[in-house]
Amino acid sequence: RRHTYRYYLAVIVLRSSRPGEAARAAELMNRIPRPVPIINAGSGQDQHPTQALLDIYTLDRSFEEQGGIDGKVIGLMGDLKRGRTVRSLCYLMKNYRNVRLVLIAEQFALEPDIKAHLKENNIPFVDQARLTDVLPTLDAVYVTRMQSEWDTAGETRQINYADYSITPENLQRMKKTAVIMHPLPRGPEIAPAVDDDPRAVYWRQERNGMWMRVAIL
Ligand code: ASP
Numbered sequence: 001r002r003h004t005y006r007y008y009l010a011v012i013v014l015r016s017s018r019p020g021e022a023a024r025a026a027e028l029m030n031r032i033p034r035p036v037p038i039i040n041a042g043s044g045q046d047q048h049p050t051q052a053l054l055d056i057y058t059l060d061r062s063f064e065e066q067g068g069i070d071g072k073v074i075g076l077m078g079d080l081k082r083g084r085t086v087r088s089l090c091y092l093m094k095n096y097r098n099v100r101l102v103l104i105a106e107q108f109a110l111e112p113d114i115k116a117h118l119k120e121n122n123i124p125f126v127d128q129a130r131l132t133d134v135l136p137t138l139d140a141v142y143v144t145r146m147q148s149e150w151d152t153a154g155e156t157r158q159i160n161y162a163d164y165s166i167t168p169e170n171l172q173r174m175k176k177t178a179v180i181m182h183p184l185p186r187g188p189e190i191a192p193a194v195d196d197d198p199r200a201v202y203w204r205q206e207r208n209g210m211w212m213r214v215a216i217l
Pocket of ligand 1: 085144145
């Protein structure tokens with residue numbers, strides 16, 4: 001089979017706090033005679049596709065000796081409403097079989113459009129789970145920070161971090177093979193003492209991020 005490769009003189013890497021910006025830029029670029037590809041490096045509260053790819057890569061490598069991502073129970077915790085990384089990660093879950101998601105967020109719950117996407121693709125999820133109840137069942141817990149930059153009236157201050165954080169105490173209740181992930185930057189939701197636990201893979205995840213972006217470029 002013959003492959004045709006297309007070479008570009010430039011790409012635009014676009015990271016923006018405005019929603020839909022990368023998609024709009026890509027539409028514009030598609031209309032010019034020599035289109036310039038847009039890499040969405042995070043747009044508004046909506047999407048962060050390169051992060052999702054590195055997250056999937058990290059999950060895949062972490063479960064290499066446990067049959068891969070298929071059949072795993074993945075907890076998504078923190079600010080699922082205003083954070084973009086979990087939204088993009090949810091889109092990729094349809095590529096795996098029998099994955100179950102556990103959403104650990106109440107005030108900042110995942111938006112209905114992503115829940116609808118999960119339903120359409122038959123990806124089961126438990127909504128508004130409590131960390132203490134579900135921790136022993138999780139194969140991975142993807143922790144996110146409170147996106148306080150979007151607060152309009154100090155909403156983040158109402159959060160009880162005890163319900164949304166990984167500490168040395170609750171490490172004891174996790175599976176030995178589980179992994180703890182975080183898209184960074186880290187806030188109070190993961191105690192620094194957790195860093196030394198072999199299940200904490202967020203620094204490796206960060207390094208995977210560099211390689212994933214190298215690959216994309
Ligand atoms: N670094 C990630 C982002 O750009 C996660 C975060 O900021 O919480 O969305």
